[in-house]
Amino acid sequence: xxxxxxxxxxxxxxxxxxxxxxxxxxxxxxxxxxxxxxxxxxxxxxxxxxxxxxxxxxxxxxxxxxxxxxxxxxxxxxxxxxxxxxxxxxxxxxxxxxxxxxxxxxxxxxxxxxxxxxxxxxxxxxxxxxxxxxxxxxxxxxxxxxxxxxxxxxxxxxxxxxxxxxxxxxxxxxxxxxxxxxxxxxxxxxxxxxxxxxxxxxxxxxxxxxxxxxxxxxxxxxxxxxxxxxxxxxxxxxxxxxxxxxxxxxxxxxxxxxxxxxxxxxxxxxxxxxxxxxxxxxxxxxxxxxxxxxxxxxxxxxxxxxxxxxxxxxxxxxxxxxxxxxxxxxxxxxxxxxxxxxxxxxxxxxxxxxxxxxxxxxxxxxxx
Amino acid sequence: xxxxxxxxxxxxxxxxxxxxxxxxxxxxxxxxxxxxxxxxxxxxxxxxxxxxxxxxxxxxxxxxxxxxxxxxxxxxxxxxxxxxxxxxxxxxxxxxxxxxxxxxxxxxxxxxxxxxxxxxxxxxxxxxxxxxxxxxxxxxxxxxxxxxxxxxxxxxxxxxxxxxxxxxxxxxxxxxxxxxxxxxxxxxxxxxxxxxxxxxxxxxxxxxxxxxxxxxxxxxxxxxxxxxxxxxxxxxxxxxxxxxxxxxxxxxxxxxxxxxxxxxxxxxxxxxxxxxxxxxxxxxxxxxxxxxxxxxxxxxxxxxxxxxxxxxxxxxxxxxxxxxxxxxxxxxxxxxxxxxxxxxxxxxxxxxxxxxxx
Numbered sequence: 195x196x197x198x199x200x201x202x203x204x205x206x207x208x209x210x211x212x213x214x215x216x217x218x219x220x221x222x223x224x225x226x227x228x229x230x231x232x233x234x235x236x237x238x239x240x241x242x243x244x245x246x247x248x249x250x251x252x253x254x255x256x257x258x259x260x261x262x263x264x265x266x267x268x269x270x271x272x273x274x275x276x277x278x279x280x281x282x283x284x285x286x287x288x289x290x291x292x293x294x295x296x297x298x299x300x301x302x303x304x305x306x307x308x309x310x311x312x313x314x315x316x317x318x319x320x321x322x323x324x325x326x327x328x329x330x331x332x333x334x335x336x337x338x339x340x341x342x343x344x345x346x347x348x349x350x351x352x353x354x355x356x357x358x359x360x361x362x363x364x365x366x367x368x369x370x371x372x373x374x375x376x377x378x379x380x381x382x383x384x385x386x387x388x389x390x391x392x393x394x395x396x397x398x399x400x401x402x403x404x405x406x407x408x409x410x411x412x413x414x415x416x417x418x419x420x421x422x423x424x425x426x427x428x429x430x431x432x433x434x435x436x437x438x439x440x441x442x443x444x445x446x447x448x449x450x451x452x453x454x455x456x457x458x459x460x461x462x463x464x465x466x467x468x469x470x471x472x473x474x475x476x477x478x479x480x481x482x483x484x485x486x487x488x489x490x491x492x493x494x495x496x497x498x499x500x501x502x503x504x505x506x507x508x509x510x511x512x513x514x515x516x517x518x519x520x521x522x523x524x525x526x527x528x529x530x531x532x533x534x535x536x537x538x539x540x541x542x543x544x545x546x547x548x549x550x551x552x553x554x555x556x557x558x559x560x561x562x
Numbered sequence: 563x564x565x566x567x568x569x570x571x572x573x574x575x576x577x578x579x580x581x582x583x584x585x586x587x588x589x590x591x592x593x594x595x596x597x598x599x600x601x602x603x604x605x606x607x608x609x610x611x612x613x614x615x616x617x618x619x620x621x622x623x624x625x626x627x628x629x630x631x632x633x634x635x636x637x638x639x640x641x642x643x644x645x646x647x648x649x650x651x652x653x654x655x656x657x658x659x660x661x662x663x664x665x666x667x668x669x670x671x672x673x674x675x676x677x678x679x680x681x682x683x684x685x686x687x688x689x690x691x692x693x694x695x696x697x698x699x700x701x702x703x704x705x706x707x708x709x710x711x712x713x714x715x716x717x718x719x720x721x722x723x724x725x726x727x728x729x730x731x732x733x734x735x736x737x738x739x740x741x742x743x744x745x746x747x748x749x750x751x752x753x754x755x756x757x758x759x760x761x762x763x764x765x766x767x768x769x770x771x772x773x774x775x776x777x778x779x780x781x782x783x784x785x786x787x788x789x790x791x792x793x794x795x796x797x798x799x800x801x802x803x804x805x806x807x808x809x810x811x812x813x814x815x816x817x818x819x820x821x822x823x824x825x826x827x828x829x830x831x832x833x834x835x836x837x838x839x840x841x842x843x844x845x846x847x848x849x850x851x852x853x854x855x856x857x858x859x860x861x862x863x864x865x866x867x868x869x870x871x872x873x874x875x876x877x878x879x880x881x882x883x884x885x886x887x888x889x890x891x892x893x894x895x896x897x898x899x900x901x902x903x904x905x906x907x908x909x910x911x912x913x914x915x916x917x918x919x920x
Contacts, residue, residue: 464808
C-alpha cells in the first residue's frame with residue numbers, strides 16, 4: 195500500500211458541532227400504522243468531519259438523513275444546525291432554511307433522482323434559482339465552478355442524465371449539491387449503484403471536497419470496507435438506535451458491539467483471514483431462547499450473547515475517548531464469540547486450498 | 563425473522579446426486595452442464611456486437627462466477643444461456659450447449675421445457691419476479707404442479723420442504739404470506755426455493771445478492787454453497803463485485819467489453835492475477851481491508867458497447883500496454899492449469915500496481 199493516510203489526524207472536536215441531533219425520536223405513519231423509526235438518536239457532527247452511517251435496510255439511516263434536512267419531523271428531541279434549532283421551525287422559516295441550501299442531500303440512484311428532461315446545466319443551477327439567484331451570468335459561473343469541483347468537463351453541460359455514464363451522473367448530483375455552497379453534505383448510498391472503480395472515484399472525490407472546502411459529510415453506506423478508506427468516524431444504526439459510534443480505525447480494528455462485528459464478518463472479501471466468522475456471531479438453534487420484552491436491547495433477539503441484563507435497553511456509553519457503545523456485554527462477548535463454532539460451509543477458498551493442492555497456489559496475501 | 567440456521571433437510575436431495583460430483587480432470591465433457599463456445603451476440607438489431615467470442619463451461623457441482631464492469635456482457639451471456647435474449651439482440655455466431663445439446667436454435671416452447679426443470683434462475687430484485695397479490699407458497703406450488711405434475715397436497719408438502727431447505731424458519735407461515743410481507747432476504751430465499759424446486763442441473767444467479775444487506779448476502783452465499791454440496795447443483799453466478807465472486811466461486815471468468823480477458827480457479831485469479839484488468843479490478847475491489855487506505859480507481863472509461871477496436875480492448879486504459887497490444891486481435895493463452903489470459907504480455911509477469919506507482 196502506497197496509501198497516504200487521508201486525515202490520519204481526526205478533525206478537532208473543540209469547536210461547537212455543526213450539527214447536533216439531540217435525543218431524536220421519529221415516528222412515521224399514524225394510528226395503528228405508526229412506527230417508531232428512530233429512538234433516542236444522539237449524533238453530533240463537527241465541521242470538516244466525514245461520518246459513515248451504516249446499518250441494514252429499515253434501520254433508519256435514510257429517515258435520519260431526511261429528518262436532518264427537515265423532510266421528516268422528530269416526535270421528540272431536536273435538531274440543531276450551526277447553533278440554531280431547525281426542527282422547531284414553522285413552515286415559512288423551515289422553507290427558507292431549506293432554500294438556503296446549507297445542508298444538501300445526494301441520493302443513491304442519480305438516474306431516478308435527477309430530472310431526465312433537464313440538462314446538466316439546468317440541474318446544477320436549479321438550486322441557485324430556488325434560492326432566489328436571478329443573475330444568469332452568476333448562475334452560470336457557479337454551475338461551472340461546481341462542475342469543476344467534481345472533475346466534470348464542460349462538454350456534459352448540455353447533456354441530459356440519460357446521455358452520460360453512471361459515474362458521471364453521480365458526479366452531477368454532487369455538483370448539484372455543491373452549487374449552493376453547502377456546509378454539510380448528506381450522501382444516501384452514493385455509491386451502491388456504481389461498480390468498484392467508480393465507487394472509489396466518488397468516495398475519493400468526497401474526501402477531496404472535505405479537504406478543499408471544509409465540508410462536513412455524512413456517507414450512508416453498506417460497504418464498510420470502502421468507508422474505511424475515507425470516513426473519520428463510523429456510526430452503526432440498528433432498528434432505529436445507534437449501537438456504536440467511534441473513530442473508524444478503532445471501531446474497525448476491534449468492534450465493541452456484536453452487530454458491528456457481524457456486519458464486518460459478513461462483508462465480502464477476497465482475503466479469508468477474518469478473526470470471526472459470521473456463524474460465530476449469529477444465533478443458532480443451540481442457543482437459549484432469545485431475550486425479548488418491551489424494553490429489551492434492540493439487538494437482543496438476534497444476539498447470541500444476550501443475557502438477563504439485556505432485557506433492558508443499554509444506553510450509549512463512552513468506552514474510550516470518542517468511542518461509545520450500547521451493549522451490556524461489551525466486555526464479555528468477544529471471548530464468547532471466539533469460543534463458538536466457526537460453523538457452516540467453509541469459505542470456498544479454504545476448500546480449494548485443501549491438502550493436495552499444489553504449493554504453487556498458496557496465496558501470497560500481500561501482493562496487492 | 564432472523565435467519566441463522568441454514569440446514570437443508572437431506573431427505574429432499576435429488577436422487578442420484580452426490581456431493582463432490584465434479585471431476586477436476588482436464589476432460590470433463592461428461593459432466594458439463596453448460597458449455598458456451600465462441601458466442602457472438604449483437605444488440606440494437608445487429609448494429610453493435612456486444613459479445614465477441616465468449617467461451618465458458620460449467621460442470622455439475624461447480625460454481626462459476628462472471629465478473630466485470632456494467633456493460634461488459636455478463637448479463638447478456640446469462641440471458642443467452644437462459645434463452646431469454648431481450649428484443650433486438652441475436653446470437654450471431656457460436657453455440658450454447660446445455661447438458662451436451664445445442665440449444666441456440668431452440669423454439670420458445672422447447673425452452674419452456676428446460677426452464678425450471680433443468681435451468682433455474684434468480685435475479686437481483688426478487689420482488690419484481692413474484693406476483694405481488696398471490697401468496698409466495700402458492701406461487702411455488704404452482705411451479706411444482708405445472709412442471710412436475712404434483713397434486714395439490716403433494717405440491718403443498720413439497721413447497722414447505724423447499725422453504726425449509728432454503729433456511730426459511732417458519733415455512734407454513736411464509737407459505738401464506740404475500741411478497742410484500744417478506745423481507746428482501748426472505749424473498750430471495752423464496753426465489754431460490756422456486757428456482758431449485760424441480761431440481762435443475764443449473765442455477766443462473768444474476769446479481770442475486772447485490773441488493774441485499776451484507777449480513778443477508780453472506781447467508782445467501784452460504785446457502786448456495788450448501789445447495790451445491792448437497793445436490794451437486796451447478797451455478798453460474800454473475801456479480802460486479804469481485805469479492806463476492808471469490809467468496810463463492812470455484813472458477814472465475816473476467817469479462818471486459820464483451821470478451822473474456824481471464825479465467826481460471828478463483829484462488830489463483832485472486833492471488834496471481836495475470837491480466838492487467840484483473841489486477842486493476844482487484845485493487846479497486848473491497849478486499850476485506852478495514853484499515854484506512856487510499857481508494858484506487860481504474861483510469862479511463864470502458865469502450866462503447868460493440869466498439870470496433872484493433873487489438874486488445876483494454877489497451878487504452880492499460881498502464882502496461884505496448885505497441886504490440888494494438889497490432890491485432892489477441893488470442894487467449896494458457897498460463898496455468900485451466901488458467902487462461904487474453905494478453906499480449908501474458909508471459910511478462912506484468913504488475914499494474916508497480917507500473918502505476920512508478
